[in-house]
Amino acid sequence: MHIKLGDYVFLLSSDNKTFLVRVKEEKVFGTHLGNINLKDAIGKRYGEVIYSQLGKPFILLDPTLEDKMMKVKRLTQIIYPKDAALILLKAGIQSGMTVVECGSGSGALTIALASAVAPAGKVYAYDRREDFLENAKKNVEDAGFSDFVEFKLRDVEEGFDENEVDVIVLDLPSPWEGVPSAARSIRGGGRIASLSPTYNQVEKTAESLSENGFVYLDTVEVLIRKILVRTGKTRPFERMVSHTGFLTFGRKAIKVLSLEEGGDEFKTIRPQFDPDEQS
Amino acid sequence: MHIKLGDYVFLLSSDNKTFLVRVKEEKVFGTHLGNINLKDAIGKRYGEVIYSQLGKPFILLDPTLEDKMMKVKRLTQIIYPKDAALILLKAGIQSGMTVVECGSGSGALTIALASAVAPAGKVYAYDRREDFLENAKKNVEDAGFSDFVEFKLRDVEEGFDENEVDVIVLDLPSPWEGVPSAARSIRGGGRIASLSPTYNQVEKTAESLSENGFVYLDTVEVLIRKILVRTGKTRPFERMVSHTGFLTFGRKAIKVLSLEEGGDEFKTIRPQFDPDEQS
């Protein structure tokens, strides 16, 4: 596991600043604590140290999924690790699956999806903006997940090429416009996840999901509270990110139930009960 | 993708109750809406419907990671999906990695870890209680992840057999007792994650991590707020799970820096800044 030319390293300074860089022979990387010759990292192991020209130490770490997501070049607001993490788990995304992402933006979530389907699955990432798509493609490449992602320049209303998709993720201003396309491309039992910042979007999306055969709807938001841990004076941080977006999940039913069979009951937008109370 | 004998299905009733069951030829499964002959599911696809003897419909879904975690047989408090999700992502657990879990409890987190390292990695799950270990083993088997987990009956102070481990997860009453063992078994740059309900545990764990060469410490808690989405009357749920535990993360440095090299600075328990502010 020695670092070699072309590897990505996550540099940590003694004042907790971090830098995601690629090791190149000739590259000098400037930091607030002096310049670093990146070739100094070659042959070292992760966890070891290199020094800037000012003699300041930097620990060489291997970037995690979170690091890769947070360090993408941003042309758009990104989906944060806290939200991506819950999507991966609640949508049940696993190695080998086929996933469609619509509204790939800067590709932060694309990276997380690709990481989850690797080494045997595929993510199809749609966006209508060519500049976003090019940037996302570059970010996914830098994160090392190009093999697991295919990008497509397309408007959501035109639908998706894929069928029997396991999971579809919508990150759109009007997610309900993508729901009918998603309903056609998703397999029975497949999961949909939609992200939206406003309550209004959530309402319209939930209605559309219900009308298009999605059941077991569940809308949540994820709050991360950071704790400042110092011996004898531990407390929560004073500020936090209090909102990024609401996450709405559903699963595809393929039998359309008649009224007599209880179809209306399933169509009711009835949120999942607290899973903690279901055991 | 037709359901066959031996498959697990996640049954959804029209009133949003769910049941995780295994399809067996002869099995009759009792619910509040009547008995179900599970063999009726055979040959159907996920998303289709079977009926109870009372004529009530149940949608056949394939269980997600969340479903499998929530439906384990519990001998202990389990680690909830919200926390497991963030651990997977922040600890950068990927297919092919070697992970040690100490304090496997009822195996809910073990299932999540196994799902993340599959199909090429391995989870070594330690617990000191034989009854817990047997139950966890059964739960992991039911979830379909036995190939990726090896269970070991062992007390944390005795250390771990593995070396160059990518990620170690501690779920212990006294996590600091496991930190020295973890520091020996983890590779440089490897991640540790520890879960504890009290801030006192967090303080002692963070101190121990710092003394044992872990850097970039970060303690957070995850709050999930559920939204009751109904057209024209959408609001947050009135009750929520407000605390399960604090999650503490760190990464292993292998060079012990001298004072002159800034060693003390890295040893300072200095929490990671808000990642949202680091871009």
Add this chain to the structure above:
Amino acid sequence: MHIKLGDYVFLLSSDNKTFLVRVKEEKVFGTHLGNINLKDAIGKRYGEVIYSQLGKPFILLDPTLEDKMMKVKRLTQIIYPKDAALILLKAGIQSGMTVVECGSGSGALTIALASAVAPAGKVYAYDRREDFLENAKKNVEDAGFSDFVEFKLRDVEEGFDENEVDVIVLDLPSPWEGVPSAARSIRGGGRIASLSPTYNQVEKTAESLSENGFVYLDTVEVLIRKILVRTGKTRPFERMVSHTGFLTFGRKAIKVLSLEEGGDEFKTIRPQFDPDEQS
């Protein structure tokens, strides 16, 4: 400050149960720790102890505003102390003021309002349901605030009798129906506060407030997180009340500004910036 016949006492048992009772000569009060002769309290001071017939101690406390609010007889959902507290402060309710409350429900907020305007002000409490009004009246009487409250059986659309009101509080299913009446009865600079559980209500209320000359609109929700403090094992409680309602505040402008004067800008529903950032 000795307790005398007719006083209210707040009894605290050793297992932290509480009872709000009125001291009567003959009254025997039943608890899970035995019966109590309330006349035993007579002549004692607050902070002293009386015993049940089983010899169990109960500490005699004087009820606070919170105790009185929480122990009202409830025919409706009550407004909780956390919300009432912020209303009193943000609406700037002080001794001597005239306050209108519309939708007095079980009277819990009425008690808080009365306490704030005493000893020189007045609360006019409207409700359209006679049974609610009678119950609220009794609750306010028990809390000792009858002198400061006048109850009126009235539908909100009929308007309020009072003029130049300092503060108006709306707790209605359709608060926007009460806004025009409120705008007529409130003085310039007077404050309005409205409580609603759903975001849909909040949107419509904010629109109505803006159209009726209210400015400096501000919508918040109050979350109380309880901490389980035990030496060496302190942590947040595991469950919490995560939603009661949203609180919307505004202030009455009396000059209607023309377009040229910037009237539209004031009418914009522009939420107050974080007061913490305004210093």
Add this chain to the structure above:
Amino acid sequence: MHIKLGDYVFLLSSDNKTFLVRVKEEKVFGTHLGNINLKDAIGKRYGEVIYSQLGKPFILLDPTLEDKMMKVKRLTQIIYPKDAALILLKAGIQSGMTVVECGSGSGALTIALASAVAPAGKVYAYDRREDFLENAKKNVEDAGFSDFVEFKLRDVEEGFDENEVDVIVLDLPSPWEGVPSAARSIRGGGRIASLSPTYNQVEKTAESLSENGFVYLDTVEVLIRKILVRTGKTRPFERMVSHTGFLTFGRKAIKVLSLEEGGDEFKTIRPQFDPDEQS
């Protein structure tokens, strides 16, 4: 209610900026939207408008308690309205009461306490720093509450002059050092409230309260989540103040119970149960 010389007005600009100023004959007040001749306000009513020399409108409002607290001149971190509001209500502070505040800082909470005891009670505000005390005195005077506050330059260990105090509020780095003094000066049934940013302080304070005869201990934190209300796109704000401090409350018992009488049970630091579950 016409504005006259010497009155305070809270000026609101069309872009939601606010200014708390005193009306003086000759004063010109500079804003980002031009200078304002404050004498223009004389004779107008609250809710009316004055114009800057650039022709920009400013609405004349009467400052609420919140405005007065937020606009104090700060030499220290202040206690925020959200926390002050809950203290007033949970400590049951009412007109006519005697309140001791120790650690008056910049006087923001002093103003809230004074407002609550007015017109018949008194706040005794202690601080050990003369510069803080002078600043707080000036802030309380500006807020119009001088008649209800007496300031004392004193270290907490020297105790308080007052006896039979209804409520004592501690805002100290080491609140436990003030608890014995508080226990001597408070009346039976009287309430104590202590504010501290860290968990560690809360633990030590709760222990000290329990040892000094305080019962019914309750520790909470107050979180205010602001909602950005805009028709069709309503959502929570993206950032929030996530921590100011923990509030710990207790009530004074005066009978020291022997072991046989259950004294140890009352001394147990047993937090109050969720009041919502007590009804």
